[in-house]
Amino acid sequence: MDRIETKAQRLVALCMLGFLLFNYPILALFNQAGAVLGIPVLYAYIFAGWALVIALMALVVERGGS
Amino acid sequence: MLQGWVIVLTSFAYLGLLFAIAYYADQRADQGRSVIASPYIYSLSLAVYATAWTFYGSVGRAASDGVGFLPIYLGPTLMIALWWIVMRKILRISKVNRITSLADFIASRYGKSALLGGVVTVIAVIGILPYISLQLKAVSSSFTILVQYPEIIMPAKLGAVPVLQDTALYVALILALFTILFGTRHLDAAEHHEGMVAAIAFESLVKLLAFLAVGVFVTFGVYGGFGDVFARAAAEPQLAAMLTPLEGVAGSYASWVWLTILSMLAIMFLPRQFQVTVIENKDERHLNKAIWLFPLYMLAINIFVLPIAFGGRLHFAPGAVDADTFVLTIPMAEKQELLALLVFIGGLSAATGMVIVETIALSTMVCNDLLMPILLRLRRLRLNEQPDLTGLLLGIRRGAIVLILLLGYSYFRLAGEAYALVSIGLISFAAVAQFAPAVLGGIFWKNATRRGALWGLVAGFGVWFYTLLLPALARSDWLPRSLLEHGPFGVELLKPLALFGLAGLDQITHAMIWSMIANVGAYVAVSLLGSPSADEHRQASLFVDVFRGEGGGARFWRGTASVPDLHNVLARFLGSGAADAAFAEYARGRGRSWPNDELEADAEFVHYVETQLAGAIGAASARIMVASAVKEEALTLDEVREILDEASQVVVYSHRLEQKSNELEAATAELRAANEQLKELDRLKDDFMSTVTHELRTPLTSIRAFSEILLANPDVELAERKRFLGIITRETERLTRLINQVLDLAKIESGRAEWHVTRVDLKEVVAETLAGMSQVFKERGVEVTARLPERVSAVRADLDRLIQVLLNLLSNAVKFCEPGKGRIEVALSEHGGHVRVDVADNGPGINPEDQKVVFDKFRQVGDTLTDKPPGTGLGLHISRQIVEHFGGRMWVESRPGAGATFSFTVPVELARAEAQPA
Numbered sequence: 012m013d014r015i016e017t018k019a020q021r022l023v024a025l026c027m028l029g030f031l032l033f034n035y036p037i038l039a040l041f042n043q044a045g046a047v048l049g050i051p052v053l054y055a056y057i058f059a060g061w062a063l064v065i066a067l068m069a070l071v072v073e074r075g076g077s
Numbered sequence: 078m079l080q081g082w083v084i085v086l087t088s089f090a091y092l093g094l095l096f097a098i099a100y101y102a103d104q105r106a107d108q109g110r111s112v113i114a115s116p117y118i119y120s121l122s123l124a125v126y127a128t129a130w131t132f133y134g135s136v137g138r139a140a141s142d143g144v145g146f147l148p149i150y151l152g153p154t155l156m157i158a159l160w161w162i163v164m165r166k167i168l169r170i171s172k173v174n175r176i177t178s179l180a181d182f183i184a185s186r187y188g189k190s191a192l193l194g195g196v197v198t199v200i201a202v203i204g205i206l207p208y209i210s211l212q213l214k215a216v217s218s219s220f221t222i223l224v225q226y227p228e229i230i231m232p233a234k235l236g237a238v239p240v241l242q243d244t245a246l247y248v249a250l251i252l253a254l255f256t257i258l259f260g261t262r263h264l265d266a267a268e269h270h271e272g273m274v275a276a277i278a279f280e281s282l283v284k285l286l287a288f289l290a291v292g293v294f295v296t297f298g299v300y301g302g303f304g305d306v307f308a309r310a311a312a313e314p315q316l317a318a319m320l321t322p323l324e325g326v327a328g329s330y331a332s333w334v335w336l337t338i339l340s341m342l343a344i345m346f347l348p349r350q351f352q353v354t355v356i357e358n359k360d361e362r363h364l365n366k367a368i369w370l371f372p373l374y375m376l377a378i379n380i381f382v383l384p385i386a387f388g389g390r391l392h393f394a395p396g397a398v399d400a401d402t403f404v405l406t407i408p409m410a411e412k413q414e415l416l417a418l419l420v421f422i423g424g425l426s427a428a429t430g431m432v433i434v435e436t437i438a439l440s441t442m443v444c445n446d447l448l449m450p451i452l453l454r455l456r457r458l459r460l461n462e463q464p465d466l467t468g469l470l471l472g473i474r475r476g477a478i479v480l481i482l483l484l485g486y487s488y489f490r491l492a493g494e495a496y497a498l499v500s501i502g503l504i505s506f507a508a509v510a511q512f513a514p515a516v517l518g519g520i521f522w523k524n525a526t527r528r529g530a531l532w533g534l535v536a537g538f539g540v541w542f543y544t545l546l547l548p549a550l551a552r553s554d555w556l557p558r559s560l561l562e563h564g565p566f567g568v569e570l571l572k573p574l575a576l577f578g579l580a581g582l583d584q585i586t587h588a589m590i591w592s593m594i595a596n597v598g599a600y601v602a603v604s605l606l607g608s609p610s611a612d613e614h615r616q617a618s619l620f621v622d623v624f625r626g627e628g629g630g631a632r633f634w635r636g637t638a639s640v641p642d643l644h645n646v647l648a649r650f651l652g653s654g655a656a657d658a659a660f661a662e663y664a665r666g667r668g669r670s671w672p673n674d675e676l677e678a679d680a681e682f683v684h685y686v687e688t689q690l691a692g693a694i695g696a697a698s699a700r701i702m703v704a705s706a707v708k709e710e711a712l713t714l715d716e717v718r719e720i721l722d723e724a725s726q727v728v729v730y731s732h733r734l735e736q737k738s739n740e741l742e743a744a745t746a747e748l749r750a751a752n753e754q755l756k757e758l759d760r761l762k763d764d765f766m767s768t769v770t771h772e773l774r775t776p777l778t779s780i781r782a783f784s785e786i787l788l789a790n791p792d793v794e795l796a797e798r799k800r801f802l803g804i805i806t807r808e809t810e811r812l813t814r815l816i817n818q819v820l821d822l823a824k825i826e827s828g829r830a831e832w833h834v835t836r837v838d839l840k841e842v843v844a845e846t847l848a849g850m851s852q853v854f855k856e857r858g859v860e861v862t863a864r865l866p867e868r869v870s871a872v873r874a875d876l877d878r879l880i881q882v883l884l885n886l887l888s889n890a891v892k893f894c895e896p897g898k899g900r901i902e903v904a905l906s907e908h909g910g911h912v913r914v915d916v917a918d919n920g921p922g923i924n925p926e927d928q929k930v931v932f933d934k935f936r937q938v939g940d941t942l943t944d945k946p947p948g949t950g951l952g953l954h955i956s957r958q959i960v961e962h963f964g965g966r967m968w969v970e971s972r973p974g975a976g977a978t979f980s981f982t983v984p985v986e987l988a989r990a991e992a993q994p995a
Contacts, residue, residue: 019161022368026158033151033337035330044320049304051311051320054383057147061154061376068158069369 021071025064032060081224084421091422092255092429098279099259099272106271113274114359116366121278122353123371124285126153126344127378128208128431129215130502132284132424135379137401139386143319148333150379152340154372160364164345164354166520168364170623171355175692178438179351179512180446185696186519186620187527188612194446194697196531197512200538201348202439202481204508207549209435209485211501212428213252217245219405219424223417229406231399240490249486252432253479260437261474270437274357277434280426285378287423288404292381294416295388295407303384310387315395335586339503342510348438349431356438432482440477445695448473453701466649470694491553503585504545511537511592514600522604523617529604537596540576544588548573638678638707643686646706650693659689683707765934769819772950776808776815818951822934825958832962836871836986837879839912843905846883850891857891859899869907870985874963879983882959885952886916886979893920893977911965911982919976928969932957956981 031037041056048055102112112118131149138146167182176182180201184194221232221244240246259273300306310316344350389403398406405424408416449470514537515530550556551573564572571577574584576591609617647656657671663685664671676682683703690699783801787793793801824830847863854861890901904915923931934954957967960981971977 022158022161026155029151029155029158030337033148033155034334038333039330046304046307046311049302049307051307053144053320054307057144057151058376058380061151061372064154064158065369065372065376068372072161072365072368 018071022068025067025071028067029060029064032064033057084220084223084418087418087422088425091425092251095276095279095429096255096258099276101272102275103262103272106269111271111359113271113278113357116363117370118275118278119358119363120367120370120374121281122274122357123350123367124281124374124378125277125349125353125430125434126347126371127281127284127375127427128502129212129424129428130208131378132288132427133215133219133401133404134211134502135382136386136389136403137399139382140390140400140403143383145333145336146382147379148336149340150375152337153344154375155337156341156344157368157372160368163517163520164364165361166623167355167516168358168361170520170620172361173623174619174696175688177356177445177692177695178442179346179348179516180442181691181695181697182351182355183512183515183519183530184446185691186616187515187525187530188610188616189696189700190527190531191446191450191697191701193527193531193534194442194695195450196534197515198439198442198447200508200511200534201442202484203546204505204511204538204541205348205435205439206481206485206488206505207501207546208505209432209482210487210489212432213245213249213482213486213489214501216248216425216428217243218402219421220244220248222402222405223409223421226409226414226417227412229398229409231402243490245489246486249482252429253436253482255429256433256436256478256482257475259433260440261471261478269357271357273433273437274353277353277430280430281374284423284426284430285374287419287426288378289381291404291408291416291420291423292385294411294413296381296384299388299392299407299411300384306384306387306391309391313391316387316390329582332583332586335589336503339506339510339585339589342513343506346509346512346516347435347505348442348509349434352434352438436478436481439481440474441695443477443481444470444473445693445698448477449694449698450701453698453705465652467652470650491550491555504549507545507585507588507592508538508541510589511541511596514597518600518604519617520620520623523614523621524604524609525600525617526604526607526609527613528607529600529602532603533596533598533600536599537592540592540595541588544573544576544591545584548584636683636708638683640676640678640682642706643678643683643703646702647686647689650690650702659686678707768934769815772815773812776812780805780808780812815951818955822951822955822958825955825962832875833877834873834875837874837876838869838871839879839914839983840865840869840905842876842879842883843903843914846880846887847903850884850887853888853891854901857894857899858897859891859894859901861901861903864902864904866905866907869905869912872912872963872983873986874983875959878959882956882981883914883916885956886914886981889952889979890916890918890920894918895920907985910985912985913980913982915978915980917976917978922973922975923969923971923977924973928971931969932967 038053038057041053043052045052046055105112113122135146135149170176171182174185176185180194180197183197184190187193218232222229259276260270296303296306300309307320311320345354385403385407386400389398389400389407392407392410405417405420408420511534514533515525518525519530547556548561551558551560561572561574563569569578574580574587576587579587579590582590644656644660647659651659660671660676663682664674664676669676687699687703690702693699694702783805787798787801821830843863843865847861851861887901887903891899894901898919900919902915902917904917906913906915932953934951960967960983963983965981965983967979967981969977969979
């Protein structure tokens with residue numbers, strides 16, 4: 012039961028992290044001209060952040076088994 | 078060449094392949110070897126979320142808004158992180174109660190209310206119609222465009238076509254047929270459609286591959302990679318602004334947030350998502366992988382959206398080509414026929430997947446939650462008396478599928494051209510978001526009532542209708558446009574797009590804000606103002622406390638029933654064979670066999686039948702049917718509360734019981750340990766006894782032997798006689814010593830020894846003992862040196878006992894020294910609050926293994942057979958006990974061949990130690 016609880020709380024935290032990353036004001040910081048490796052800053056930021064959140068969710072869910 | 082017949086043939090071949098997959102999966106399911114019982118298939122089936130709207134529409138929106146389309150996929154990514162809490166609970170509730178659809182879920186939660194189920198169904202059907210029409214539009218326009226190849230002509234420019242020549246109509250009819258084949262071939266009590274799920278998973282794969290293929294082609298084939306596309310876009314003044322678009326085209330951050338929230342709700346409450354996530358779920362544990370695989374799928378299908386959007390804008394003259402079709406028209410413009418065909422099939426996958434699952438989910442709702450409760454109540458139809466209703470059920474569902482698709486087509490004809498794809502989809506999202514308060518509140522808040530849910534839904538849906546659907550109809554000129562510009566009857570405050578003067582927001586944000594306020598407000602207010610009925614109270618507790626697992630709903634039923642009646646009810650809806658199987662399974666679960674053994678039609682059995690029935694026709698209809706077949710007494714609210722209280726008391730009791738048994742277990746473990754210890758002590762005592770008797774027997778034997786010799790031979794010579802008597806005396810002394818030491822040890826170990834503790838100066842003790850033993854040293858030719866400091870602190874101890882210890886160490890040392898060559902060194906020192914005595918000899922030393930046991934009872938070091946040293950084997954043991962009694966330590970250091978040093982310490986007397994000057 013404990014592990015299920017921990018997992019749940021970590022996932023909620025990740026959801027909140029995602030909400031923070033993909034909303035005002037953090038999002039506004041990246042809403043500017045310029046490019047990272049040829050990709051506009053805003054696009055690069057959103058996709059990288061998205062991939063990061065997914066990777067963290069995979070880590071939380073897969074570690075500690077089913 | 079891409080002639081019409083090639084496209085049509087390819088499409089049908091593809092649909093045929095899908096059907097083959099579905100057929101195979103159904104066969105496997107019947108054999109009990111499911112192909113969809115895998116977290117990967119489950120995750121892929123969730124991707125039915127990505128429809129033609131994603132496939133064509135994302136690019137369309139990106140071409141005008143930049144990143145504006147992303148919240149639709151970011152939202153579900155965030156929501157799915159909460160699934161571990163929310164969806165696991167919904168899954169469990171649905172499994173336990175055999176929920177068949179979203180409407181069934183809500184109806185069941187609020188007291189199995191048929192009215193509520195019907196309202197949810199109506200909202201779902203009306204809300205989803207635009208979305209279905211969107212899929213039809215996507216398929217028909219992509220077909221129309223592809224047929225024009227190599228020309229690229231937008232369907233709008235071809236002018237209106239009569240209904241009977243409209244591709245969309247035929248698409249709708251073909252899809253209806255296909256859905257009927259998929260979803261309603263037979264009636265499943267659990268509403269599982271394994272074949273459909275397998276086909277959907279396959280379609281998810283196809284649409285992803287098709288989209289990635291066109292993405293790679295545009296990004297790397299037409300342009301020189303991501304950097305190139307974006308660099309060229311930045312060079313165009315019109316497109317450059319879209320690279321940092323949030324303040325500009327995509328509107329405010331508010332609409333970004335609301336779009337995120339909207340799609341968070343959509344991923345849970347779209348009927349098709351509920352169908353694949355909840356109803357078709359085979360195993361709760363599949364959620365684990367889906368939680369990250371499904372977001373990964375969404376990430377993958379969105380990577381190339383922006384390059385394709387910019388690529389299309391750069392490629393075509395402004396306004397020449399609809400951005401919604403870039404995915405298809407870029408490959409066509411580049412003369413990539415096969416790729417264009419693949420894209421068309423990908424889009425077809427996305428659209429058919431959505432339409433099939435959505436219409437199956439909706440037709441289940443229409444049948445179970447809208448029509449059946451009405452038909453069953455109409456006494457004129459006498460449905461209660463029909464022997465077999467399975468045909469009727471299937472008929473209703475098939476009819477519902479055709480009807481829904483034709484309604485979707487009508488919406489397409491009515492309003493289809495007025496909006497881009499994304500806007501149409503969002504209207505449906507906003508409609509299903511209205512289910513959120515009733516469902517989420519329902520699984521966490523026990524006091525929510527049926528009336529609250531009903532009013533919340535009606536209010537939210539009303540606002541949705543007024544602020545989103547009416548404007549859509551008005552823009553298509555089915556209603557006067559003045560309604561939008563001046564409000565109804567000229568009342569500006571009621572303008573559908575700026576209700577109560579709330580202007581400056583985009584349409585979806587505006588509608589979401591007002592509908593959520595109305596929905597949640599009514600839901601909470603009405604729930605709090607009223608109180609739940611007995612039925613609602615019972616269902617609330619079953620839903621909210623589902624993880625406490627309290628025996629299910631059987632305990633809430635009271636009445637009389639007969640087994641044949643129950644069988645009839647079940648057979649009417651499931652067919653006679655399935656009813657037999659269900660009865661047999663129930664009997665097997667209770668160690669009986671049916672129909673050989675009598676079954677008792679008790680509460681548990683009635684509940685079982687009702688749950689089985691709910692799996693086929695929904696909770697509300699099942700309630701009506703069972704109530705008609707048995708005589709039941711209604712429970713009052715107080716009785717329900719009582720049962721619930723009992724249940725919670727049982728929980729408390731069992732919790733206490735568990736605590737008690739835990740304590741008991743701990744006590745048992747302690748007792749067991751104590752017992753082990755006692756056994757060990759007992760064994761030690763036995764060992765001790767046998768050793769002592771053995772040690773006593775040795776001297777006794779020799780005493781007896783020599784005495785007998787003397788007794789039998791009076792004429793033994795004097796010298797011989799003296800020698801014998803000498804041995805007897807020595808052995809007697811040894812016996813005495815042994816007995817004394819055993820008694821001594823027994824006293825010390827039992828704590829009955831008398832200790833005369835006084836202040837003792839160890840220097841005096843050492844000097845005295847050495848003096849006392851000087852004769853022994855001389856006899857054995859041992860040289861003794863003493864290194865004594867000027868003075869040492871006094872210790873508190875028993876003087877005689879300390880002398881005993883020292884004597885023991887010294888006589889041991891003497892014993893092991895070679896006569897004539899022995900050297901013993903006694904040293905006295907003081908540090909760390911202890912006075913330390915070392916006795917070192919130059920004897921043979923002690924092996925490291927022996928050093929560990931030399932202080933044990935009866936351990937004599939050395940070869941005991943040939944070279945038995947005189948002694949009892951108790952001396953060192955007793956000495957150590959004495960030293961430890963005074964708070965000191967005793968140990969030995971030795972290297973074989975280099976002598977041994979026995980040392981002990983005694984703590985300094987406290988008062989003296991403190992009084993000493995620093």
